[in-house]
Amino acid sequence: MKRPSFKTQAFVLRFINYGESDLIVTFFTREFGKLRGIAKGARRSRKRFSNAIEPFSHSILLFSRRGEGGLAIIESCDVINHYPGIRSDLEKTMTASYMIDLVDHFTAEGKKSAGIFQLLDDFLKLLEMGNSVEETARFFELRLLRLSGYEPVFERCVICNTPLSEINTAFFDTTKGGIKCLPCGRGGQNCIPVSTGTLKILLMGKQIETNRIHRLVLSETALKESRDIFRHFIRHILGREPKSLRVLDEIRKMI
Ligand SMILES: [Zn+2]
Numbered sequence: 001m002k003r004p005s006f007k008t009q010a011f012v013l014r015f016i017n018y019g020e021s022d023l024i025v026t027f028f029t030r031e032f033g034k035l036r037g038i039a040k041g042a043r044r045s046r047k048r049f050s051n052a053i054e055p056f057s058h059s060i061l062l063f064s065r066r067g068e069g070g071l072a073i074i075e076s077c078d079v080i081n082h083y084p085g086i087r088s089d090l091e092k093t094m095t096a097s098y099m100i101d102l103v104d105h106f107t108a109e110g111k112k113s114a115g116i117f118q119l120l121d122d123f124l125k126l127l128e129m130g131n132s133v134e135e136t137a138r139f140f141e142l143r144l145l146r147l148s149g150y151e152p153v154f155e156r157c158v159i160c161n162t163p164l165s166e167i168n169t170a171f172f173d174t175t176k177g178g179i180k181c182l183p184c185g186r187g188g189q190n191c192i193p194v195s196t197g198t199l200k201i202l203l204m205g206k207q208i209e210t211n212r213i214h215r216l217v218l219s220e221t222a223l224k225e226s227r228d229i230f231r232h233f234i235r236h237i238l239g240r241e242p243k244s245l246r247v248l249d250e251i252r253k254m255i
Contacts, residue, residue: 005062005075006062008029009030009061012053012057014104021043025038034111037073052078054082059080060077060080062076086127091252091255099124113147119140119143123140138202154178157170171191174235192232
């Protein structure tokens with residue numbers, strides 16, 4: 001019986017060599033969520049997949065498979081966007097690698113998430129066109145957390161509900177996933193000091209339309225504080241730090 005074929009948009013998350021000439025590729029697709037497939041002969045003939053199998057490449061994927069959950073057979077993969085503007089810049093390349101690493105960690109195989117697909121699509125475009133690389137990464141983290149059910153609380157103290165507008169000194173508690181005021185957070189473990197200015201701009205980043213996000217410019221302090229908050233919070237959720245983040249740290253030291 002012939003296997004049914006499917007067509008979907010997809011981003012390449014990662015791939016490994018298999019046998020002498022094949023690749024096992026993990027995609028994040030619009031219609032099928034995360035999907036693993038075998039690209040037969042992909043290493044022998046790059047032409048066959050026209051270099052579509054590169055990390056974070058956006059393409060139209062044609063695949064077949066017997067039943068859900070099995071390894072798909074990749075029939076073809078045609079590039080929609082290869083992001084030359086990202087690939088020509090080391091910091092942007094590593095930031096895009098970090099973004100797909102996060103998507104990989106926060107999604108499950110076979111579970112569709114059109115929201116996260118759209119987020120990745122939007123933010124790779126922002127990264128390609130804009131110069132605010134760190135801001136793009138921070139707002140991506142923020143929105144990915146929200147879409148994954150881990151939205152950090154910046155609006156009020158998670159213990160006593162004091163609104164941010166009445167808080168002068170705040171801490172971010174990674175285990176609670178939200179801010180605490182001074183009396184609730186003082187001396188607490190897992191509490192990172194954060195200025196209210198940083199929290200206010202992050203709140204704006206939650207709401208603002210994606211095409212206006214480049215207008216939000218973070219100060220040095222806000223960049224450092226937000227970097228710390230998300231790093232610790234994401235490490236708390238995942239139980240470890242994404243590997244690509246360490247590589248990104250190394251790259252930043254060189255720039
Ligand atoms: Zn409080």
